[in-house]
Amino acid sequence: MRVLVVDDDTFMRVTLSIELSDVELVEAGRIGEADELAKRMSFDAAIIDRRLGDGDGMELVRRLRSRTRTANVPVLVVTAGHDPAEEATVLRGGADAYLAKPFEAADLLTEIDRVLAIPEDRRRSQRREAAARVQRDQEACVGVVAPASEAAPAPAPAESTERRGWLRRRDERSRH
Numbered sequence: 001m002r003v004l005v006v007d008d009d010t011f012m013r014v015t016l017s018i019e020l021s022d023v024e025l026v027e028a029g030r031i032g033e034a035d036e037l038a039k040r041m042s043f044d045a046a047i048i049d050r051r052l053g054d055g056d057g058m059e060l061v062r063r064l065r066s067r068t069r070t071a072n073v074p075v076l077v078v079t080a081g082h083d084p085a086e087e088a089t090v091l092r093g094g095a096d097a098y099l100a101k102p103f104e105a106a107d108l109l110t111e112i113d114r115v116l117a118i119p120e121d122r123r124r125s126q127r128r129e130a131a132a133r134v135q136r137d138q139e140a141c142v143g144v145v146a147p148a149s150e151a152a153p154a155p156a157p158a159e160s161t162e163r164r165g166w167l168r169r170r171d172e173r174s175r176h
Helices: 009-018 031-040 057-064 084-092 105-117 120-142 159-174
Strands: 002-006 022-028 045-049 074-079 097-101
Touching: 002 009, 002 031, 009 022, 009 105, 022 031, 031 057, 045 057, 045 105, 057 074, 057 084, 074 084, 074 105, 084 097, 084 120, 097 105
Parallel strands: 002 022, 002 045, 045 074, 074 097
Antiparallel strands: none
16 A cells, blocks of 8 residues: 655654655655645555645645546644644545544554545545534534535546555454
8 A cells, every 4th residue: 555645844754754665655845745645656645734834734625626547545644732623624625534643653543544445435525514514613612603615526537446455454364
């Protein structure tokens, strides 16, 4: 399985490479660099930092979602601190999962497993539902209504053989 990791923090990229040692990681520290990699290579998932030195990681998420080849790649957005409003924005913006730093490696692996196990069409639906739920919770607490904009879902490509193999190996490991 190949995962694109986009984080301007070298320590975070090294930590992820150690924690995800059974996964092929392709690393980038900048949005432009990651965008070029995404144009040339295929990925089974992407882990993108929200706050990068050269801009908002959500810009990269938008670029990935706008291309047929990368539109349905599972995307996990990581960011420092947890903000429910930001979580809703991230999910509405196309991410499949939101994880606040610092996080445990087990939490990251759980999120990767979760989004990879869900078919693409269900992931898109769950993104919309999760964003709406977070927004409703936020409104209930604050009484503020944020604008909701939904992008039209892209057609789902067939699940990769490599992804199915990785999921099968993960399931076999958990049985032992």
